[in-house]
Amino acid sequence: MKLVAEGQPLELTTSLKTPLIEDGEALVKVDYAGVCHTDLHFIEGSYNLGNGRKLATGLQLPVTLGHEIAGKVDDISPSAKVRKGDRVVVYPWIGCGSCRKCLNGMENLCEGRPKFLGVFMDGGYSDYIVVPNARYLVSAEGIDPKQTAPLACSGLTAYSSVVKCDLKPEDLLLIIGAGGLGTMATQIAKKVTRARVAVIDVDEVKLELALELGADSVFNSTKLEERELAKELRAIGSVGRGVDGVIDFVGTPSTSSIGFRVLGKDSRLVLVGLAGGLAEFPLPLFALRGVQVIGNFTGTLNDLVELVELAKKGLITPVVSGVYPLEDANLALDKLRHGEVKGRVMLEP
Ligand SMILES: [Zn+2]
Ligand SMILES: [Zn+2]
Secondary structure, three states: OEEOOOOOOOEOOOOOOOOOOOOOOEEEEEEEEEOOHHHHHHHHOEEEEEOOEEEEOOOOOOEEOOOEEEEEEEEEOOOOOOOOOOEEEEOOOOOOOOOHHHHOOOHHHOOOOOOOEOOOEOOOOOOEEEEOOHHHEEEOOOOOHHHHHHHHOHHHHHHHHHHHHOOOOOOEEEEEOOOHHHHHHHHHHHHHHOOEEEEEEOOHHHHHHHHHOOOOEEEEOOOOOHHHHHHHHHHHOEOOOEEEEEEEOOOOHHHHHHHHHOEEEEEEEEEOOOOOOOOOOOOHHHHHHOOEEEEOOOOOHHHHHHHHHHHHOOOOOOOEEEEEEHHHHHHHHHHHHOOOOOOEEEEEO
16 A cells, blocks of 8 residues: 555555565565554655644655554575564664664664655555565564554554653653553553553543553543643642653643643653644743653664563553554544544554
8 A cells, every 4th residue: 555645545556576585685474564643644744843834754655654564574584583484573763774873773863864664665554565674573473463563663652752751660650642652651651660650631432541551540631721630640740749751642732731831850751742833831940840851753673672572571562453454544544533543553464
């Protein structure tokens, strides 16, 4: 399912040839590909920078979308760590391989020309995918294949965002947005860092799901003014501190505003969501409270390896609420566009 023109539905394209691989590459037969909110931005063609300004996504069309890819190795060099027939999850955030960030294992922040799969190179909304190097395959044997795909983006981003909050057990983490990423972050924060978790969303169904996954308290932001919400959050925060970390998976002026407002001293607001706009923060508070506002984009290959280990131990389980045939990609994207998806939906070739 290819993105052929900005703003248009994806198009089914067919080829009768199964791709052949060259030295070092790997061919993966796709079991499932997760449908990510960022795909909607790729289709739209830009991010909203606020004040009418936009940033182009920079995709070269046509391209096959899909960066949450789980599948079975179909062809690979015999010297690779994973074998033909192994179930794997594909690390899609592949960099140029030669810039400073790539050389330090941070390919997701490549300063050169990144080769992100499903973004700048053909991705997983397809029967097969050619992965440029076998080292980007992470063995996922023992995990339900349906729950493997979301680890590559929503799981990875949630994991690295929680790590960036540097929480101690019993600290209070505020998660804004209880979609695919928020539900993963809730599980990771509860089970891995043993923090307490509060979740904000606008949808009761998603808040209930957050509670089922272990959130300690949930708040519907359509029912509370920002001031009241901040008061309630401070009341459940560590005594005299407020909230110890905030992850904003939405990324609008209003969500970042509440996130900044409740930050306790020496804590971090991690901005992840790409909804867009311009934010205003009172400058003296950065110094007076010693707080940090930082961004986070996906995660490293090493982060994915760590996350897959946690999934193998059963500590985290991505919430998959639906599976659509690959040809129905546009239907799945529409559901996501209208906020009707609980956790993640998958495409199945
Ligand atoms: Zn994604
Ligand atoms: Zn690079």
